[in-house]
Structure formats: structure tokens, C-alpha cells
Amino acid sequence: MRLLYELEGDVVSEVEFLRSNPNRYASYDAILSGNDEHATQKCIIENNDVLSVVSSHFKAIIVKRYSEDIKENNIVVFPTCGKEVYVDEFDESKREYIRKKYGYADKYVVNYTGNLFFTWAQFDRCLVAFKMIKEFLCVNAHFLAIVPLCDHEAAVRYFEDHSIDKSDYTLIEVKGDQLVEMLLASDVGLLLRPNHVSMLCGSPGKFCDYVSSGLPVLMTEYVGDYSAMVAKDKLFPIVRDISSDAEILRCASILSKYEWHDRMMIAKWAQENILTNVYTHKYTTVLKGLGLLTNVDIR
Structure with missing residues (x-):
């Protein structure tokens, strides 16, 4: 089995920001008191074959931060995108x-x-x-x-x-x-x-x-x-x-x-x-690449 994991944001730098910028009308205690964000992110990267991130800058950070755990060509960039409009x-x-x-x-x-x-x-x-x-x-x-x-x-x-x-x-x-x-x-x-x-x-x-x-x-x-x-x-x-x-x-x-x-x-x-249809071919190509690794025909 081969796994593709999608990361929508960098929890490491997000936690850093929230700790320095508290919300005066809400508490961040529940989301800032969990496991170490570095360890969690590293575990995700070590246990997946392809990582999908939402920006090129995020990809550069992951490559630098975890150079020993994942190859650059195993990280793909797909922005959030949006539904097709007419x-x-x-x-x-x-x-x-x-x-x-x-x-x-x-x-x-x-x-x-x-x-x-x-x-x-x-x-x-x-x-x-x-x-x-x-x-x-x-x-x-x-x-x-x-x-x-x-x-x-x-x-x-x-x-x-x-x-x-x-x-x-x-x-x-x-x-x-x-x-x-x-x-x-x-x-x-x-x-x-x-x-x-x-x-x-x-x-x-x-x-x-x-x-x-x-x-x-x-x-x-x-x-x-x-x-x-x-x-x-x-x-x-x-x-x-x-x-x-x-x-x-x-x-x-x-x-x-x-x-x-x-x-x-x-x-x-x-x-x-930036709409979903722009990235359909690229995303399909990534999934087909995983399919070849598993000897499964992804249609």
C-alpha cells in the first residue's frame, strides 16, 4: 500500500503564531496543549509516500526541515482551489x-x-x-x-x-x-x-x-x-x-x-x-504514479 497525505497548513509555524497572538475572546488552550507539533509532523512525513501541500513556500520549508525523511520530488503542491464557476x-x-x-x-x-x-x-x-x-x-x-x-x-x-x-x-x-x-x-x-x-x-x-x-x-x-x-x-x-x-x-x-x-x-x-479543474490532470497523474508503485490500475 502507498499513501498520499494532504497537509493544509504548517502546524509548526501556526502554533508559533497563535502562542504569540492570543485571541482576546477565545482560548487556544485545547489546541496548544497537545503533542509536540514537530514530532507529529515528522511522523506524518516518515509514514507516507507522497506529501501534498498547499503552497510552494510550504514545500520549501518541509524540504529544509525534513531533508532526511522525504525526497523533494515526493512533495507535490496543490492549492485549496475552488468549485468550477460558469x-x-x-x-x-x-x-x-x-x-x-x-x-x-x-x-x-x-x-x-x-x-x-x-x-x-x-x-x-x-x-x-x-x-x-x-x-x-x-x-x-x-x-x-x-x-x-x-x-x-x-x-x-x-x-x-x-x-x-x-x-x-x-x-x-x-x-x-x-x-x-x-x-x-x-x-x-x-x-x-x-x-x-x-x-x-x-x-x-x-x-x-x-x-x-x-x-x-x-x-x-x-x-x-x-x-x-x-x-x-x-x-x-x-x-x-x-x-x-x-x-x-x-x-x-x-x-x-x-x-x-x-x-x-x-x-x-x-x-x-485556481479552480479545481485546472489541477485535475496533475492530481490524476500523481495518483497514477502511486498506482504504478502498488501494481494497481487506478482508473
Whole structure:
């Protein structure tokens, strides 16, 4: 039997980050008091034939950290990816209908999708970004927080910390097709990540959700491999310093000018670069390679 193991992030550097950046509204005791993360990761690598990781930087770290335990050519890179979208079915009138349906027709909707448990989500900085957008760019800005129900209490406390009025935000949990609607109704998505090595080893699924819906993204340079891809193709301006209000505002200003044709360009870029169908052949090839090792015909 041959085994392929998928690692979605570097637990070693993630634990390092969480220990230095506690959550003021939640405890990390349960996830920081387990077995040694180095030993656990090493055990995984020693007992599998092929390792799948979500970014090229993560691969480089694994090669350096465990050079005696795994060969470089036995590590493959597959980002999180996203479901196939049908760009040709997108329609500006549909977006306007959805915005009217949810009461956003006259709003500039700033979208945050994800959980608040892990502090690398930088919800504080996202709220600062929203307040700057509202003050300096779009007086009609409205914050749409799509977060799990279990995080709603914490979210309200964050809004209170930043003196954001209840009329200026919507806090909801959505699933399935409604998420696509809410993203299509939004004007910009927030994906601010700290300048930490653990963030280069990840591959946030929310990025795929955002761009597959054609949503412009206010993002930093530490978003796995995606930041480099975006910078290379000049899809969005990249926030180089998450601590710089001026830098965030500069990028937000550029994104606020994106129009419908820009959204279609973003969705097509996603379709060609980061959706699951882009990596199907590569993944099948990896599995067939394992099949040859086991003398099993994988069809």
C-alpha cells in the first residue's frame, strides 16, 4: 500500500503564531496543549509516500526541515482551489437584483467571509480598513460579515470595540448557494493576513470564493501562493505592510474603482488559474504514479 497525505497548513509555524497572538475572546488552550507539533509532523512525513501541500513556500520549508525523511520530488503542491464557476452565466442585472433583494442597492458592501477564532484572520485590521473606506472613500460603505454562528458573539464585541454602529454592519451565517449571492452582491472582499511565515504555508479557501465570484480583494502579500500570482498578473494591488493604514487605504482606493467588466476579468482569471479543474490532470497523474508503485490500475 502507498499513501498520499494532504497537509493544509504548517502546524509548526501556526502554533508559533497563535502562542504569540492570543485571541482576546477565545482560548487556544485545547489546541496548544497537545503533542509536540514537530514530532507529529515528522511522523506524518516518515509514514507516507507522497506529501501534498498547499503552497510552494510550504514545500520549501518541509524540504529544509525534513531533508532526511522525504525526497523533494515526493512533495507535490496543490492549492485549496475552488468549485468550477460558469462565468458566462454571470449577469450585472442579476447582481443588481440581489443587491436590491438584500437592501444593498445604495451601499458599497465590504465583505468579510470566514471565522474569527484564529487571530491570523486579523479581524481588527479588517474593521480598521472598513472604517477608513467609509470615512475617506465611500460614505455609504456597509460591512457584511459572513461568519459561523458560533463566532457571532465575538463579532459583536469586535464591532463594539471599534465603535461601529449596528446600522453599518450585517452579521450572518450563510451556506451553499446563498454565499455566491452574497459575494456577487458585495463590492470588495477582505483578506488581510499578517506578515508571518505560517501564512505563506496556507491557501485560504475564501480567496477562491471571492475571486470565482468576480469580487475584488483587498489582500496582503502573505496569502500563500495566491499573493504572488495576483501580483504577477496585476489582478489587484497588494498591501505590502498590514500595519500601514496608508497602504491599506491606497489599495482600497484602487479597488473601489473596479467595475463590472473588471469583475468578469477576475472571474475568468479564477477559472483559468485556481479552480479545481485546472489541477485535475496533475492530481490524476500523481495518483497514477502511486498506482504504478502498488501494481494497481487506478482508473
